[in-house]
Amino acid sequence: MLEHFPFYLALIVLILLLIMLGNKIKVAYPVLLVLAGLGVSFIPGIPPLKIDPELIFIIFLPPLLYEAAWANSWKELWHWRRIIGSFAFIVVFLTAISVALVANSFIPGFSLALGFVLGGIVSPPDAVSASAILKFVKVPKRMSSILEGESLLNDASSLIIFRFAMIAVGTGQFIWYEAALSFGWMVIGGVGIGLLIGLIFLKAHKWLPTDVNMDIILTLVTPYVMYIGAEAVHASGVLAVVGGGLFLSNHRYRFLSSSSRLRGENVWESFVFLLNGLVFMLIGLDLPEIVSGLKAEGISFYQATGYGLLITLVLILGRMLAGFGALIVTKIASYFITVADRNPGMKAPLIMGWTGMRGVVSLAAALSIPVAIDGTPFPHRNLVLYITFVVILVTLVLQGLTLPILIKKVKLPDFNDHLPEEETENLLGEELARESLLHLTQNHQPELERSLLLQKLASQWQGQLEADELVIVSENVKLIYKDILEKQRHLLLHKNKNEQRIDEEIIRKFLHRIDLEEEKLKLG
Incomplete structure (x- = not known):
């Protein structure tokens, strides 16, 4: 580990330079970092950058989700709750089903349960990529609010699917009523534990004689406590972090001083900036190990790439259909209930459908697959990892580079949701x-x-x-x-x-x- 320390420092410097380059040429930095990681991985003598699969969720997800919850507006989240809920839960579930059916039909040796594992991994779009791209183009506030709100919740729904599918692969059976009860506990228990821990930390900030440094450290610890606490009782750690993060964000002016808020913002920006940079670089750096695993399974590189492109096509088409499907459902629903907008037009669903870049959560879920279950090698683990890599790479490069052009071409209307x-x-x-x-x-x-x-x-x-x-x-x-x-x-x-x-x-x-x-x- 120590002998590779200069390499890790050089990697951080490279990440900074690439992000500066991305800002200069107006290209989203996740695209550059993935491509750079891929290029660096082929340099002879480069040490492997590996993270224990059991730790990947704990290291990256809690702080990234927590920071996203603090940045989100509860007001906007509630206002657009129907469309956000449909994309975060219904669309993710339908996407996972589509991927499972296609994988089961066209990939040899893929059971339906294994197809759902893959579907749970690749179904959630990545919020970091979308926000990094939208930074360079002007979009209506409603669209950014919906994308941000969706990104908070779709991670939880996809990981719940992933968890149940992993159980089905390990046990070989799926008992629907047990799954339903478990699902209910994961959702209700996850949100409840997040709120409870959030309340405890709120009181700790208010009642304990903390200073600015202590306040910042407590905010850094909070998401990890929420996540680990929920997972310890088999609830959703993701929903715990999201629920608790939204609660504390909404009450930040009650328990944090102005000094803690100002300095905390700077610390969190730097911390999340580094985590995002590392995780996207990790996507590219991990390819050689995945390819060597494919060879061990006896699957050709070209065959595996074809499977990856097939799943990517399913995801892109599925989200495009979901975008226009939401338009149709909204129009029908407007005759029975009050909706935010009866006539959203065709342009917004087109853009929503094209914002399906995959990234951090998909990578973390794929890397968390154990090498073996009860001594038996996990079936097609390396193929699942490679398909996930192809999905992330293609969606980031294809959609990430073309989305700004598409937004400029379609000229989205000003929906007049907010005052200028x-x-x-x-x-x-x-x-x-x-x-x-x-x-x-x-x-x-x-x-x-x-x-x-x-x-x-x-x-x-x-x-x-x-x-x-x-x-x-x-x-x-x-x-x-x-x-x-x-x-x-x-x-x-x-x-x-x-x-x-x-x-x-x-x-x-x-x-x-x-x-x-x-x-x-x-x-x-």
Whole structure:
């Protein structure tokens, strides 16, 4: 291990350079990292980069899912719950069935149970790839919200399918009523345990005398505790992390200080950035070992590639059909219930159907397959790994490189779900100024008459001017300003909760500014 340390350092530097290159040429970094890993793997003398299959889920999934839950908007998730739920559960389940049937029919030696193992692995699209690609093109807020919400939940549904299929392969039988009870416990137990652990950590942050460093460490530990705790009682660790992460994200302003939030964001961005880079590089680096395993099974490289391309075609066609199927179902449902949009048009389903890049979760699930079960080699393990690799590579390169072009060509309409960004910022700025000025004059009039800073702030709010100059002030004035900032924070949270058309990302931008103002007070 120690002799390979320089290689690992060089790998991290290479990841950074490739991501910078991706930003420069406007290509999503997962595509470059997979191709680079593939190229590096063929360099003679390169040490193998291996992770214990039993640890792959624990190392990568909890923090990646937790960070995604914190970045997601519960408001948007609930607003688009029907379409998100259908893609995250129904589409994933139908995709797994399609893959299982095709694999059972066209791949020699593939039982239906083994086909479901493969289906559970490759059915969830990868959120990291989609978000990295969408960064370079402008898409309506509703589409990014649906993709982000889907990515939170489809991992859980696919891994539940994967787990049941693994049991069927190991035991040779599938008892539906036991599976139904187990499924119910995995969902309800997973979410419940995640919420319970989230509540415990929330109380720990509030009641224990923690500082900023301790708060950040607790946030790093939280997803692992949620995941391991749920898995220990055979519930869904993924749903525990997602449920607990959404709960804590929605209450972040109750238990974390502005310093903890600001510094925690930086730490988490760097941590997740590194994990994503490593896992996509790992996809490419793992190919030589998978190919050597194919030779050991007596399967030719070209034959295995053909199977991989067949499964990839099933996945692409299945998601395209799901995109347009959702359009039809929405139109029919609109005659019976209130839906978010009765006429979404044909362009959005086309883009949704083409956002089916596979990545982190598929790789983690495939690598977690044990080499043997009860001393018996797992059937076609290396072929499953290779098919998964082909699916990830082809969808990332084909769809990842063409998606930005497709989005620009179809020219998605502005669905008017949210107020324009500039209008929203002006609206919030004016309301914050008005409420702050009212609060200051009604509650702190004596200090207003004596304090230069408070007079300056009152003038600033009155005229909607921006000024960053700090003035040395008394502790009492600082407390008053902090009280006003807290008032602004509550106003923004209230706006976010009660006004659907205000984009939560802009709300978070204003909350971030308030945190920065609070930090300035501490430094002043």
